[in-house]
Amino acid sequence: MASIRDTLKKAGLNTFFFLLIAMIFLAKFFPYWGTADSPLPLKAITGAGISFIFFFYGVKLSPQKLKEGLLNWKLHLVVQSTTFLVFPLVVLFFYALFGEEGNYLWLGTFYLAALPSTVSSSVVMVSIAGGNLPAAIFNASISSMVGIFITPVWMDVMLPETAVSFDLTDTFIKLSLQVLFPVIIGLFLHARLIGFVNKHQTALKNFDQGIILLIVFTAFAESFAEDMFAGYNTWELMVLGTFMLAFFGLMLALMYYISRGLKFSRADTITVMFCGSKKSLVQGAVMGRVMFPDPVVFGIILLPLMVYHALQLMAGSALAQSMGEKKGG
Template identity: 55%
Template sequence: MLRLLAKVGLNGFFFCLIGVIFLAYYFPTIGLHESPWHLPQIAEYGVSIIFFFYGLKLSPQKLKSGLTNWKLHILIQTATFGLFPLLILSLQNLLGVDKTSLFWIGIFYLAVLPSTVSSSVVMVAIAKGNLPAAIFNASISSIIGIFITPLWMSGLLEQQDANFELFPVTLRLCFEVLLPVIVGYVLHSQLGKWAERYNHVLRLFDQTIILLIVYTSFCESFAGGMFEGQSMRDLSILGAEMLAFFFLVFGLLYLLSSWLGFSYEDRVTVLFCGSKKSLVQGAVMGKVLFPNPVALGVVLLPLMMYHALQLLAGSIIAQQWGSKH
């Protein structure tokens, strides 16, 4: 089980993620914008490099092999960008949650993010699902999210900040995220094998940049007193809500894929690609969508909890299903 958890993401990086939050709590000044270390600026440049390497590793052959099953793709992308936010909006109206709460904004933000790539594909492989379709959907989700996520967030953020404008935000995401992906994809035939050979090193670079983003975000939040008044009980309740939300989406997708008559392999792909949310994309887009660094740490907290819990619960389910098929 430890090896399995490490394979899907609950490894040293996960514990480093927890560690940098404690570092931010005890040493917040190092990660602030005015610090001489310039860590926030380094993280910004690192983001574009991450997505350049992501484009390098995108195989045209693998993407083409997953194109044909359009019903499967539509269901996964609809779940990722439609079912998630609609469920959150319904629950918000049902429970009467304060929409101005940063935790609520963070929960809605995770709901409109694209699916994660690596852990989705790994879990589909473990559960013996449709791997080409998983690679296609996880990859295309990241690109679609550049446009859909800001669009979903625009209405909410315009209420919070009258100066928020959708077009400049989308343009900046295209420049910082989409353009590096396209450049990397164009260079795949020349540098793709190199990227695969050094995939482990590139993964360490990705993780380092994400840790920097999380660290600097929480430094700003702790320095600005954004977590004052939040108890461990509040955080535990938030974690329980994230786990319940994961199983709610997972259950609905199971019913939908069964009702549509999908094969076992396709159903597995729907469940593990359609129920995941990307911490990488969330951290990257968060720096653009939430220019106030003091608030970003609080907004990212629900996503970080959901990310960890989706890996834990998903890996257990994937292992059980894989052992039966």
């Protein structure tokens, strides 16, 4: 039984993954509890939780390591460019060929493309595959902060073509108050609180995941309550999953050949591949909650990101394991 659990975990199918799926089913059968009319103050809880998540994220950042990381500027430039420039441009290319104006799944796909990279899973996979770990930590950290500004700008470019209202200035203000300022405060308190954070890593991780689960539940509950998924059948969702898997593979290949073209070392190439191809469900959920105030629409916009998140964990973990074994051999 333990070996089965270990195998599933290596493939990215951990407890959190199954809880995410469970939240969708709960939202489907009990949508009322996730709506604005619910007696439970879930919106207030998630709002406060988001600020706590990013405060402790700031505490985890080491100012010294961030300074040291600036030296490998060429690698950092490639990772950030692939994350925030290549990704959205690839989606825009496919949207020009196959996109439907006003289709929220396409909007959700562009949203995931504009998001920053993950932190924990990127670093873990780079470590397993034998990549440049300090560079991975630096890029994942910087990506999260840069995304607070770049993601809303990309969405402002895309959203005028849709029916979703979007105020860029208001979004910057809200994200600064809820995300950026807590990160900065946490960064300044790094020396004082890092011991506490290290001691309670498991509890803080569980807290982070709990808030994300609440965000996913409320987003899908509102969408199910308004019957927003009525126009999407099983076939379309299967096509979405296939497209997301192909998308992940395409981005990995692009980053591999870009790194080869720039004559990066094997370790740096691995860092580009895993940091540049990953997208953050955490920031996608918390930033989307601010940028898409209509929770009915947000549930659909979040769907491509959730599918991509699951696939990047499964496919990415398998690839990292394979690359790590080749290095060891």
